[in-house]
Amino acid sequence: MQHSNEGRHDFLQLHYDSLDFLVDRNQFSGSTTLDGIYALKSSRPYLEHWSWYNNEKVLLFDMNSCLKNLFHCGQRGNTQLALIMEPEDFSDAARNFLLRLLGRTGSLSSRYMGMIVSSQAEIRTMDLGEFNLLPPGVAQLFTKRGLYGCRFPREERIQFFVDLQKIFFYSLETGSRGKYEAVAR
Amino acid sequence: MEERKKRPISEMDTGSNGLLDRIEKAKSRDRKEDEALDVVISKYMIITIGTRKYALYAEEVREIVGNVPIFYVPFTPPYIRGFINRHGEPYTVLDLQVVFDRESLDSSTFLILGREDDQLALLISEVIEIVKLPDSELHRITSTVDDEHYFMGSISPQEDGNEIFVLNLDNTLKKLENDLAAL
Numbered sequence: 057m058q059h060s061n062e063g064r065h066d067f068l069q070l071h072y073d074s075l076d077f078l079v080d081r082n083q084f085s086g087s088t089t090l091d092g093i094y095a096l097k098s099s100r101p102y103l104e105h106w107s108w109y110n111n112e113k114v115l116l117f118d119m120n121s122c123l124k125n126l127f128h129c130g131q132r133g134n135t136q137l138a139l140i141m142e143p144e145d146f147s148d149a150a151r152n153f154l155l156r157l158l159g160r161t162g163s164l165s166s167r168y169m170g171m172i173v174s175s176q177a178e179i180r181t182m183d184l185g186e187f188n189l190l191p192p193g194v195a196q197l198f199t200k201r202g203l204y205g206c207r208f209p210r211e212e213r214i215q216f217f218v219d220l221q222k223i224f225f226y227s228l229e230t231g232s233r234g235k236y237e238a239v240a241r
Numbered sequence: 242m243e244e245r246k247k248r249p250i251s252e253m254d255t256g257s258n259g260l261l262d263r264i265e266k267a268k269s270r271d272r273k274e275d276e277a278l279d280v281v282i283s284k285y286m287i288i289t290i291g292t293r294k295y296a297l298y299a300e301e302v303r304e305i306v307g308n309v310p311i312f313y314v315p316f317t318p319p320y321i322r323g324f325i326n327r328h329g330e331p332y333t334v335l336d337l338q339v340v341f342d343r344e345s346l347d348s349s350t351f352l353i354l355g356r357e358d359d360q361l362a363l364l365i366s367e368v369i370e371i372v373k374l375p376d377s378e379l380h381r382i383t384s385t386v387d388d389e390h391y392f393m394g395s396i397s398p399q400e401d402g403n404e405i406f407v408l409n410l411d412n413t414l415k416k417l418e419n420d421l422a423a424l
Contacts, residue, residue: 075312126315191324191333191360193414194317197421201316208326214312 063184071176073130076215077123081179083220084139090172096161102227109140112165115158117224119171131174138170150225171220187217201226281376285396287369287405291338291346296396297408299371303355318420319345325362327353332362335417354410372398379407390416
């Protein structure tokens with residue numbers, strides 16, 4: 057289902073202390089509260105748990121911690137939910153990458169995966185004209201890593217338009233720490 | 242007795258009109274003298290970044306702003322400090338102290354650069370003054386050391402006679418752009 061018309065589009069807005077993340081509503085098929093999460097036998101950074109969804113064991117990626125670490129932002133409250141994504145909708149390369157990963161983890165579903173995010177979230181229909189493209193000198197660098205644009209709803213607040221799939225794959229490829237994520241500032 | 246014609250108030254001599262004429266004449270005389278000598282004058286903005294003074298061509302700066310928050314962004318080298326919001330648009334903040342001294346600058350004063358190809362802001366400590374100097378007073382760097390990438394040369398506009406390096410923004414930004422492209 058497309059969540060868009062004319063110049064407007066549906067976004068999931070995730071609220072953090074000093075900023076928000078905006079996620080294309082078409083990137084996930086549903087969401088579920090995390091009533092029970094279980095540890096994976098072998099884990100990688102941000103890939104440490106699984107949970108049940110539609111009677112299937114679903115791999116969970118901790119996007120909440122990943123975003124907080126990447127963007128140096130604090131979180132409001134502790135409740136979390138999982139956005140459900142279907143690898144079938146991923147690009148060929150991304151799907152194959154994920155299926156290889158799932159193949160190594162045993163009995164996990166290949167139909168679904170979950171991304172843990174903050175439950176301080178809401179769906180909002182936004183005017184695409186309110187978004188800013190990023191400055192040309194850095195736009196390509198950010199686009200490759202899943203940061204597409206931003207907007208300033210108020211003077212002291214920023215909203216980043218992010219692609220959760222790209223951030224997920226970038227984190228997997230770089231072992232969750234790209235060249236400059238380890239630099240203390 | 243001849244009746245004096247009343248002049249509109251807007252045409253009355255306030256005493257400043259004569260001064261305005263003199264200013265215009267002085268400007269015109271300076272221009273003619275410069276043209277006669279074929280002197281090209283450049284306007285430099287003298288700034289500090291940390292404890293060091295630098296100069297840059299004033300025409301490269303569109304605006305000076307202070308006390309706006311920097312929004313941190315990931316995936317970048319430490320000399321990119323984040324974005325600032327100028328009139329609803331994001332500007333990339335460059336911290337040249339990290340480039341020159343490998344130390345981040347603690348400040349909230351920015352020079353918004355008037356570039357057509359990018360939206361950039363330089364993080365600086367403060368603006369000292371703007372000076373006009375003939376181009377002959379720019380001592381161009383002729384060596385092949387790495388500094389020539391970052392500086393055009395030096396000027397010494399102040400009474401203490403100390404040399405101030407003039408930033409070569411085109412080269413500096415190109416170098417940083419190449420650095421980013423390799424990431």
